[in-house]
Amino acid sequence: MxxxxxxxxxxxxxxxxxxGGAAVDLERASAGEFPSDPMATFALWDELRxxxxxxxxxxxxxxxxxxxxxxxxxxxxVFGIGLxxxxxxxxxxxxxxxxxxxxxxxxxxxxxxxxxxxxxVPTADWEVExxxxxxxxxxxxxxxxxxDALAGxxxxxxxxxxxxxxxxxxxxxxxxxxRRGYAPFxxxxxxxxxxxxxxxxxMHCSVNDEEMQRSSTSDxxxxxxxxxxxxxxxxxxxxxxxxxxxxxxxxxxxRKPPRFLAAGDVITSTIEGVGSITNRCVSA
Numbered sequence: 001m002x003x004x005x006x007x008x009x010x011x012x013x014x015x016x017x018x019x020g021g022a023a024v025d026l027e028r029a030s031a032g033e034f035p036s037d038p039m040a041t042f043a044l045w046d047e048l049r050x051x052x053x054x055x056x057x058x059x060x061x062x063x064x065x066x067x068x069x070x071x072x073x074x075x076x077x078v079f080g081i082g083l084x085x086x087x088x089x090x091x092x093x094x095x096x097x098x099x100x101x102x103x104x105x106x107x108x109x110x111x112x113x114x115x116x117x118x119x120x121v122p123t124a125d126w127e128v129e130x131x132x133x134x135x136x137x138x139x140x141x142x143x144x145x146x147x148d149a150l151a152g153x154x155x156x157x158x159x160x161x162x163x164x165x166x167x168x169x170x171x172x173x174x175x176x177x178x179r180r181g182y183a184p185f186x187x188x189x190x191x192x193x194x195x196x197x198x199x200x201x202x203m204h205c206s207v208n209d210e211e212m213q214r215s216s217t218s219d220x221x222x223x224x225x226x227x228x229x230x231x232x233x234x235x236x237x238x239x240x241x242x243x244x245x246x247x248x249x250x251x252x253x254x255r256k257p258p259r260f261l262a263a264g265d266v267i268t269s270t271i272e273g274v275g276s277i278t279n280r281c282v283s284a
Contacts, residue, residue, distance in 0.1 A: 001048075001049065001052045001056075001152075001190075001191040001193075001194060002016075002188045002189065002190055002191075003038075003041070003048075003071060003151070003152060003188055003189040003191070004023060004063075004068055004071060004186075004187065004188035004189070005038045005068060005069040005070060005071050005072075005073055005186075006023050006025075006061075006063045006067055006068060006069075007063070007067050007069070008038075008069060008073075009025055009026070009027070009036045009038075010025075010026040010027065010034065010035060010036055010037065010038045010040075010041045011023040011024060011025055011026055011063075012024045012026060012029075012052060012055060012056050013188050014056060014060050015060075018065075019064065019065065020062060020063050020064040020065050020067070021062070021063060022060040022061065022062055022063070023060060023061060023063055024055060024056055024057075024058040024059065024060055024061075025058070025059075025061065026041065026048075026055065028058065028059070029055045029056075029057075029058025029059065030051065030055050030058075033051070034047075034048060034051075034055075038071060038072065038073060038240075039072065039073065039074050039239075039240050042072070042133065042134065042135050042136075042151050042239035042240045043135070043136065043239040045135035045136065045151045045239075046135070046136070049191060049193060052191075065113075065114050065187065065278075066112075066114050068112060068113050068114060068186055068187050068188070069112045069113075069186075070110050070111065070112055070113070070183075070184070070185055070186060071133060071152075071154055071185070071186055071188060071189045072133045072240045072241075072242055073110060074107065074110075074240070075107055075110070075133075075240050075241050075242045076107075076238045076240065076241060077104070077107075077235070077237075077238060077241045077242070078104055078105045078106070078107055078109075078110070078183065078241070078242045078243075078244070079102060079103075079104060079105075079231060079241070079242070079243045079244065080102070080103045080104065080105050080158060080173065080174075080177060080243075080244040081100050081101065081102060081222065081227060081243070081244065081245050081246045082097075082101035082102075082103060082173060082246065083096075083097055083101050083221070083246070084097075084100065084101070084220055084221050084222055084227075084245060084246025084247075085215060085219045085220060085221065085246050085247060085248040085249065086219050086221055087215065087219055087248060087249035088246070088247055088248055088249045088250075088251070088254075089221070090249070091249045091250075091251070091254040092254055096221060097221065099230070100222050100226075100227055100230055100231075102231070103172075103173035103174045103177065104174045104178075105158070105174070105177050105178050105182065105183045105244065106174065106175075106178040108178070108180070109177070109178040109179060109180065109181065109182040109183040110183045110184075110185075110242075111181040111182070111183055111184035111185075111279070112184060112186065113154075113155070113184055113185060113186025113187040113277035113278075113279075114184075114186075114187070114277060114278055114279065115181060115184055115279060116181065116279065116280050116281070116282045117157075117159055117181045117182070117184065117261075117267070117279050117280070117281050117282070118179070118180055118181050118281075118282055118283070118284035119261055119262060119263050119265075119281045119282065119283065119284055120179075120283070120284025121161050121163065121164070121179075121284075122163075122260060123161055123162040123163040123164075123253070123258075123260050124159060124160070124161055124162075124260055124261040124281075125159070125160045125161075125162050125251050125252045125253045125260055125261065126157060126159065126205055126207060126212060126213075126251065126252060126261060126267050126269075127157065127158035127159070127160060127205075127247035127251055128155070128156075128157060128203055128204065128205035128213050128247060128248070128269040128270075128271075129155075129156045129157070129158050129203075129244045129245055129246060129247050130153055130155070130156070130201060130203060130217055130224070130245045130246075130271060130274075131153065131154050131155065131156035131185045131242060131243065131244055131245070132150050132152070132153050132154075132192075132224055132228075132242075132243045132245060133150065133151045133152055133153075133154070133189055133240065133241070133242055133243075134149060134150055134151065134237045134238065134239060134240060134241040134242075134243070135149060135150055135151035135239060136149055136239065137149055137232075137236065137237035137238050137239055137241060138232060138236065138237060139232050139233075139235075139236050139237075140232055140233055141228055141229055141232040141237070142229060143225045143226060143228075143229045144225075146224065146225035146226075146227075146228035146229050147192050147198070147224065147225060147228075148192075149228060149232075149237065150192050150224075150228065151189055151191070151192070152189030152190050152191050152192055153189065153190055153192065153195065153198070153201075153271075153274055154185050154186050154187070154188065154189050154190065154271075154274060154275070155185065155186065155187070155203075155269050155270065155271045155274055155275055155276060155277050156183070156184065156185035156244055156269070156277075157183075157184050157185070157205075157267060157269050157277065157279060158177060158182075158183070158244050158247060159177070159179070159181070159182035159183070159184075159261075160173075160176055160177050160182070160253075161176045161177070161179055161182075162176065162253045162258075162260070163176075164176035164179075165177065180284075183242075183244075184277055184279050185242070185244075185277070186275070186277050187275045187276070187277055188275060190273070190274050190275070195273070196273070198217075198224070199217060199218060199220075199223055199224070200216055200217060200218040201216065201217045201271050201272060201273060201274065202214075202215075202216050202271070202272040203215060203216065203217065203248065203269075203270065203271045203272070204269075204270055205250070205267065205268070205269045205270075206267070206268045207261070207265055207266070207267055207268075208265055208266055209266075209268075212250045212251075212252070213247070213248050213249065213250035213251070214248070214250070215248030215249065215250075216248075217245075219248060220245065220246060221246075222246075224243075224245060227243060227245060228243070231243070261281050262281060263281050263282055263283040264280075264281060264282075265280075265281040266278060266279070266280050266281070267279045267280075267281070
């Protein structure tokens with residue numbers, strides 16, 4: 001099951017290629033049993049999973065990739081995890097963290113999977129990430145049940161203004177990662193029940209067709225299950241919450257010399273078995 005936000009409406013993707021595809025409108029195909037608002041769907045995820053096959057037989061409508069919006073467009077909470085890939089920690093010269101280095105990307109930074117990213121600073125960096133979206137959520141979720149609390153996974157970019165990120169001592173991450181458009185993710189959610197080796201997903205990022213990052217989620221220091229369990233001991237995870245789970249090595253700020261994004265650059269981010277998003281950088 002691939003769940004998408006098509007022009008603001010909850011949908012199931014039936015077919016797709018690099019230009020677009022066909023989707024079934026969830027509310028119309030279920031005769032109102034499920035809502036049109038994507039945000040209202042996550043609390044009903046178990047029911048949706050049960051009925052997805054029959055709903056998928058409904059009337060399809062074509063969509064273009066630019067019709068897709070963030071699968072969870074108005075999350076109550078957006079978490080980010082820093083230095084969560086071993087090789088990324090090494091490239092930055094940082095010590096391997098003992099517990100998840102957690103920050104927030106404020107929800108006003110949420111962007112569409114093919115949305116433009118305004119670049120108005122000289123130190124904007126790319127970070128391909130596996131993004132997970134919470135379904136039922138809750139508190140004190142054990143690791144063994146963590147994946148059950150999630151709706152699905154998608155591809156994200158944790159765009160980061162490195163200068164703003166390090167503007168204070170000690171550094172603060174949240175504002176530097178929350179400028180307008182700095183949180184694109186999608187193109188859709190792949191239901192966690194359909195993922196095979198979900199702790200070993202290949203991911204890569206290219207800028208202007210030049211590969212910058214290639215790794216696997218197996219290099220994570222803290223797995224998705226560990227992150228969900230850890231966060232839920234502190235806060236309540238709510239339906240539709242978004243977790244950016246960390247980036248692998250190859251970011252621009254760690255290169256010698258550093259390399260950053262500029263207007264005209266095109267970022268393509270891919271996770272095998274999940275999908276790809278493409279974002280063009282434009283002048284802010």
